Amino acid sequence: MKRLEYRNVTMRFAGAKGATVTAIENVGFSVADGEVISLIGPSGCGKSTLLNIGSGLYAPTEGEAYVDGERVEGPNEHVAFMLQKDLLLPWRTIEQNVLLGTEIRKLDPAASRQKARDLLQAFKLGEFSDRYPHQLSGGMRQRAALARTLAVDPSVLLLDEPFSAVDAQTRIMLQHDLAQTLVKANKTALLITHDLLEAVILSDRVLVMSKRPGRIIDEIVIDIPDRDHPLKRRRDPKVAGYIARLMDQLDIGEHPAQDQAKEPA
Ligand code: ADP
Ligand code: MG
Numbered sequence: 001m002k003r004l005e006y007r008n009v010t011m012r013f014a015g016a017k018g019a020t021v022t023a024i025e026n027v028g029f030s031v032a033d034g035e036v037i038s039l040i041g042p043s044g045c046g047k048s049t050l051l052n053i054g055s056g057l058y059a060p061t062e063g064e065a066y067v068d069g070e071r072v073e074g075p076n077e078h079v080a081f082m083l084q085k086d087l088l089l090p091w092r093t094i095e096q097n098v099l100l101g102t103e104i105r106k107l108d109p110a111a112s113r114q115k116a117r118d119l120l121q122a123f124k125l126g127e128f129s130d131r132y133p134h135q136l137s138g139g140m141r142q143r144a145a146l147a148r149t150l151a152v153d154p155s156v157l158l159l160d161e162p163f164s165a166v167d168a169q170t171r172i173m174l175q176h177d178l179a180q181t182l183v184k185a186n187k188t189a190l191l192i193t194h195d196l197l198e199a200v201i202l203s204d205r206v207l208v209m210s211k212r213p214g215r216i217i218d219e220i221v222i223d224i225p226d227r228d229h230p231l232k233r234r235r236d237p238k239v240a241g242y243i244a245r246l247m248d249q250l251d252i253g254e255h256p257a258q259d260q261a262k263e264p265a
Contacts, residue, residue, distance in 0.1 A: 003188040004054055004079075004156045005030035008063035011049050023049045025213035026063070031156065034186040036227065038199035040246065041209030047192045050214075051158040054190065055079045068155050077105050080154035084161045086145040088133040094144050095120065095129035101152040112151065119147040123177055139170035143177060150181065157182075157189040164194065171195075175202060175230045183228035196246045200239055201230040208249045218249045 007028050015021040024046035031037050039047050052058040053065050056075045065072040067079055080101065088097045095116055102112035120129050123143040125136075133141055142162065149157055162178075163171045179202055182189055193199050199206045200222055208218040224236045233239070 001033045002030040002066070003033050003035075003068060004190060005066040006050065006054070006063065007066070009050070009053060009060045009065065010062040011046065011053065011058065012061045022213040024209075025215050027209075027214065027216055028063070029207060029216060029219075031188055031190055033188055035205070036182055036189045036191065036203045038191045038193055038203040038206045039209065040193060040196065040199050040206060040250070041214055042211045042250065045209045045212050046214035047209065048160055051081070051160050051190065051192065054156070055081055055158055077152070078155040080149040080152055080157050082145055082149045082157065082159045082162045084164050086133070086138075086141040088141055088144060088148075090133055093130050093132055094125060094136065097133065097144060098129075098148045098151050101148060105152055107152065115153075116147070116151050119150055120144075122181065123147050137170075138166050139174060142166055142170075142174055146174075146178060146181070150185065150187070155188065157187055159189060159191040161192050161194065163198070171198075172231070178202065179228050179230045196243050197234070197239070199246070200224075200242045201233040202227075206242070206246065208246065218245075220245060 009027045010025050011023045013021045013023055027050065039050065041047055049058060053060050054067070054072065056072045056079070067076060089100065092100070098116040098120060099112055117126070117129065120126050123146065125140060125143055125147065128136060128140065133144070136144065146162070163174050166174065175198060181187070191202060203222055204227065205222065206220045207216050209215065210217045220242055222242065224233050224238055226232045
């Protein structure tokens with residue numbers, strides 16, 4: 001079953017002096033129930049635009065997005081967004097922050113409170129539920145933001161570079177927490193990341209976008225077991241091959257074959 005689907009999506013923005021910028025062109029793919037897909041591509045190729053279209057914040061110029069088979073026609077409550085910045089409200093405790101989306105959606109308060117406590121427990125924040133965001137470390141705040149994203153029990157999680165503002169070791173722990181949660185709750189997610197290793201170890205598939213206008217130029221199926229154990233996946237010998245292919249697609253790094261070709265015979 002398809003949780004999220006893009007069909008022939010093109011997005012144009014008004015640029016400077018009446019020019020039009022085509023951010024993405026004819027993008028189509030779907031994310032199945034319980035699947036995690038990473039989206040990688042150069043800056044400005046339209047990754048965030050795609051998430052904004054999936055969440056209903058932007059209406060595409062052409063094509064359409066579907067969530068659970070229904071066409072996305074405006075901000076929709078079956079989708080939850082998480083960004084690089086945790087965006088926790090400073091005047092609310094951690095638990096109150098986790099409950100924010102459930103209040104906006106008017107979900108049952110008692111059930112939501114139980115769910116928030118369970119999530120905070122799962123993210124090792126149980127003891128901190130009455131603290132305020134400024135009393136927590138960056139990694140803890142991102143875990144709280146993740147708990148808030150999950151508290152509304154969304155059909156689809158849209159994660160836009162969620163870990164890019166934390167240090168490398170915190171990031172590894174957050175990847176572990178995220179992977180565990182996604183697998184346990186059988187959640188569907190579309191993740192944007194610039195970190196090729198992160199894309200490989202967290203995903204079932206990685207989609208590569210071209211530079212603007214962004215199109216999907218490659219799809220790599222990650223054939224490594226244990227998606228709930230990114231630490232284990234990290235050590236799998238197949239990882240290096242996937243990363244090499246991603247680097248080639250993104251045109252990153254040295255090209256020994258080309259360099260050799262330039263040398264006089
Ligand atoms: P990415 O997330 O891959 O870095 P974005 O989706 O943010 O890229 O942006 C893709 C292109 O669309 C960029 O050229 C950006 O300037 C443009 N763009 C994105 N959002 C808007 C907007 N609201 N108005 C005008 N141009 C936009
Ligand atoms: Mg972006």
